Amino acid sequence: MQKIRDVIIIGCGVVGAATAYALARYDVDVLILEKENDVSSGTSKANSAILHAGYDPRPGSLMATLNVAGSRLSKTICHDLNVPYINCGSLVLAFSDADLITLESLLERGRQNGVEGLEILPPERLFELEPKLSRHVKGALLARTAAIVNPWEFTLAMAENAVENGTTLRLNEKVTAIRKVTDGYEVETNQDVHRARFVINAAGAHADTIHNMIAPPAFRIIPDKGEYYVLDKSEGTRVRHIIFQCPTPLGKGTLVAPTTDGNLIVGPNNELTEKKEDTVTSARGLVEVKERAFKSVPSIDFSQNVRNFSGVRAATEIDDFIIGEADGSPGFFDLAGIKSPGLTAAAAIGEMAVTLLAGRGLALTPRVNLVTKRNKIRFNRMSVEEKKTLISANPDYGQIVCRCESVTLGEVKAALHSPIPAVSVEGVKRRCHAGSGRCQGGFCGPRVVEIIAAEHGISPLDVPLDRAGSTILIGRTKGGDA
Amino acid sequence: MYDLIVIGAGPAGLAAAITAAKNGLKKILIAERDREAGGILNQCIHNGFGLHYFKEELTGPEYASRFIRMLADLNIELMLNAMVLEITPERHVHVINRDVGYKVLEAKSIVLAMGCRERTRGAIAIPGSRPAGVLTAGAAQRYVNMEGYMVGRRVLVLGSGDIGLIMARRLTLEGAEVLACLEIMPYSSGLMRNVVQCLDDYDIPLLLSHTIVEIRGDKRVEEAVVARVDQNLKPIAGTEMTFTCDTILLSVGLIPENELTDKAGIEIDPRTKGAIVRENMETSCHGIFACGNVVHVHDLVDFVTEESEIAGRGAAEFVLNEKSETADEMTLLCGDGVSYVVPQIVRRERVAKTQTVYFRVNRLFDKSRVVIRSGENEIAAFKRPYMAPGEMEHVKIPKALLDKAEGAIVISVEEDVS
Structure with missing residues (x-):
């Protein structure tokens, strides 16, 4: 029992x-x-x-x-x-007089909900804060606590x-x-x-x-899918705040925001879906997201896209x-x-x-x-002095595995031996960012597979990309096991 | 203080370091991020390297080893597993390695030779699910040729870049079925010889003006939906066909890896995505040179070597015999039909006899002329029977003709109707 x-x-x-x-x-x-x-x-x-x-x-x-x-x-x-x-704050943009009225009601609702630091900004102040916004914006609600x-x-x-x-x-x-x-x-x-x-x-x-x-x-549960773009760090400073549009009955609309890793995230749209794990992206959905985002920030360079994904809201x-x-x-x-x-x-x-x-x-x-x-070593965020000390204490931190994000062997090993150890390539990525950069694991992927296999004592053939069973390699080459 | 620090021990870095040593530099370091020197050549186990430079046909590792062998004799220091985190305009190089720790090294000159990376699925935003089995051709090449693992049984190749073509053949030889190679453009983006030797010889169809519009599969790729595209590269509704496959290899372009270059404030050419270079491969930053795929993506390693020798000589000359800054910088511009030119700037007094200019065309050309103009004046023209964007082109312009030019030079391509 x-x-x-x-x-x-x-x-x-x-x-x-x-x-x-x-x-x-x-x-x-x-x-x-x-x-x-x-x-x-x-x-x-x-x-x-x-x-x-x-x-x-x-x-x-x-x-x-x-x-x-x-x-x-x-x-x-x-x-x-x-x-x-990062407490970067958010802005809800108004593109019409009707939107400006919506901002007022959001402001009022926010006050009732006990949200501090709300303020409606006129265009001149807004463009000072966010110079890349569309000039069609007529005002915005600033929420400092976002x-x-x-x-x-x-x-x-x-x-x-x-x-x-x-x-x-x-x-x-x-x-x-x-x-x-x-x-x-x-x-x-x-x-x-x-x-x-x-x-x-x-x-x-x-x-x-x-x-x-x-x-x-x-x-x-009515699964409600949203699709996204994650753009390279070269686009990461396109905006400083989270940029929303006025909410609709469907949700908070398409946003443009920096990420804590310095990328730019753009999305989502809304698509009701049959399947609860429908995280497929679609050509139509991605175009929709792009067009809606251009309304807020016309200069986003989508050629800098590093990854698309979609998620399902449990509505x-x-x-x-x-x-x-x-x-x-x-x-x-x-x-x-x-x-x-x-x-x-x-x-x-x-x-x-x-x-x-x-x-x-x-x-x-x-x-x-x-x-x-919780201790967490992030090599690429350390000062030169901290890096020196770290490498002399543990040489694994002197060996870069992921060149795009400067992730060290020490960090990959830590991800594999943390309280909830990573078991997949994506699991490693979620813990230490190896493979999340612009080459998307093109260079470090094979290295990460090798390290997972070695640290967990399994064959590289059994290392999954993400979910259980999503293995990357299918067997040895001819004579590859010689 | 080093005379020269070279970043990258691929073919570009090796040739630059060796040439600099032969031209008199004494204290040279190559910092290489991988476990061994040779760069991407180590996974290119096919032959076809060296036809121009050595006049013989070598495999990638053989080509690299000819240079690696020379390092010891020339007293060139090679630091492996060494990642350069930062370079500064003052030529300080921040490098880490598990044995030496974090070091800030000073150099009288620097050669940037970091090579390029592959464009990914994200860069072209292919819709669909995100299962295992979608990988870049170069990553697949590493698994198969260096680690000894197979990546799939039924394979679709998206993009006709050279690595994709090579891997179509390689996976076929390993027993996989390569269903097709798809290319969104109406022409191959790889070398004609690779299309013939890697696809035609193995009956692998090359579907031009086609792309993948959806990837399907839960844990592993199960299907790819392919469609024909129109002249604007948009998929044409109704042309969809579904391939059952477990693997999709991407060979959809290479991008010079210039994060270090960019952070150092060195000027980048948006056309090549590499540093703007002068006739001796010097960048906008005095004493910092660049060569190979970090400057522009080459088709043949032989040309990487040639170009890197220029950079190595440039660095040696800079250290041993620094010439005073000159004002006479002539700009080379892209005219019709040309997608980029390298070098972008020429200082004429430094050109000995001829100046080689590398470029790529932006569409297919049959019989045509490469025309060099200065203002209204045509100062030179070179006939070509055929040119394609997949092949790097070059012309050698005699110094005497350059001297006649005034202002910028424009390089363009004209159909030869004569």
Whole structure:
């Protein structure tokens, strides 16, 4: 018989990770089940990478409260866990008189939501701040508290901290059934059966499927896809703020923003899709994104594109997050429908989940010897003196693996031996940026495969590009094993 | 203080260092980021190298080894696994290596020879899913020729760059089925000889004016949707066909790697994406030279060697016998039919007998004339039976003719209707 845990969290995207992080402050026995071979494998790695200020959600909604609270919490967490975070501020552009009225209502909503530092700027001040904006812009709402973050590192950092504080993470475990048992739940996966007093459903785009395993259907995830461009660092200073257009009923529109790595991100559009893991980009979608972005910033040089991606928002029919106990299932909590501003709100959602669990009787004794910090070496951000010291202490930091991003062997090895070790080429990239630059792993890809194989003691033939089974090499050449 | 620091030990860096040593420089260092010298030649195990320079046919590693062998005799220092992080206009070179740590080295001259990189899927924004099995032809070449691993069984090659053509043949020899090579332009972007020897000889179709409009597959590539393109290179609806394949190799262009150059504030030519160079391969920064694919993408290594010897001589002359700055800089400009010229600037008093000018045409030309003009005056013309963008062209302009020019020189191509 399995031991009975306190809490099982299903899904290790940003919401699952934030919940685990919040729970790990206490002496609680937590198990996270993640169906992929790495954390942050779904929407949490494929989004706009924005921490929204919070003027957009309807006042009084969960979204509004959790957005504003999450924006503050995330800043602290990024600081504590050494996650790239830049408080660059955002601008919502108005192109018409109607848009100017929208700005006023956003400003008012923001005030009601408790967002500080909002101001409507006239064109002259705006163009001083952002000279590359279209001259058709008639004004903009400046939100000083908006920020950019590295979303997968944010997720990973919280998950790693939870693991360092005793949380168990089981990867490649897909939940197949959930049963109510005395004093809790039994959660069956493709690998094992687990038991816990409480279950947290943080399954993102699959949250309805998980919910329906134990409770009557209450909501349906309507996957809503958005496509993006990531441009080279040569375009990374095209704008300094996150540049939005006025929101529509479909969402916050297409944005142009710097990234914490110094690139430029452009996207998304909105496309309803049948499939929850439809991360395919389309010619039509990419053209649409490009055209919409030109409206804000006409000079973007798309020839500097390094990568396209698309992500699926876990939207529902309900215009709010769905957070609470599932009908007739005491101790089973949904954290569902976490669309935008989900990344921003995640940290606050995690804290709210802890409160809900406590309300059902989870004892919250503070953890002793709590790990609160996370060390992370980023060679290319160090000073010359720091680099010298680092290399003399560990020569692996004197050997560059990824030339575009100046990522060292030391960093790649650290990624492979971190609390949640990378198992794939993309996993290494998400942890230390090897292969994320302009050559997209053309040079370092074969090296990274070799290092993963050596460090994990496996054959290069078994090293995946990303998800389990996505191997790159298919066999030896003729005489290649000689 | 080094006389010369060369960045990169590929064919360009090797030839530049060797020539500089033969021309009198004593203390020379080559910093190479890889584990061995030779650069990309090490993975080019096919033959065809050296026909012009050595008048014989060598493989890539053989071609490189002829130069590598000379380093020791000439007392040229080679630092491997060494990454140059920064160079400054004052000729300070920041380099790291696991054994020497972080060093800031000073040099009387620098030769930039970092080569080029391949354009990626992102650069051409191919829509679809992002499974394993999409890789650049050069990465595939490294896996197959250096690591001994196969990258796929049913392969589609997108782009007809030379590495793509070479890899179409290589993978066929390894037992893979190469379904087709697709080229968005109406002509091959690689050498004609490679089209014949790597595709035609193996019955691999070359589909001109075609491109991939969607990649499909979950974990591994499963299908590629291919369409014909119109004159504006836009896919034509209704021409789609689906190939079942597990691998897509990309050979869609090479880009000089000039991040160091750019950071040092050296002027870059937007046409070549390499440094603007003078007749002796000197960049806009005094004492810093550049040669090989970091300046412009060459078709044959033989021409890289020739050009790098010029840079090596330039560096030696600069260190041993620095001439005073001169004002007479003549600019070479691209006229009709020409996509770039190298060098972009010539100081006539430094030209001995002739000045070689490399260029590429921007479309196919049958019988034509390469015309050199100064203002309204035609100062020289060279006949060509055929020119294609995939092949680098050059003309040798006699100094006597250059001396007649006033102001900038324009190089253009005209159909020869005579």
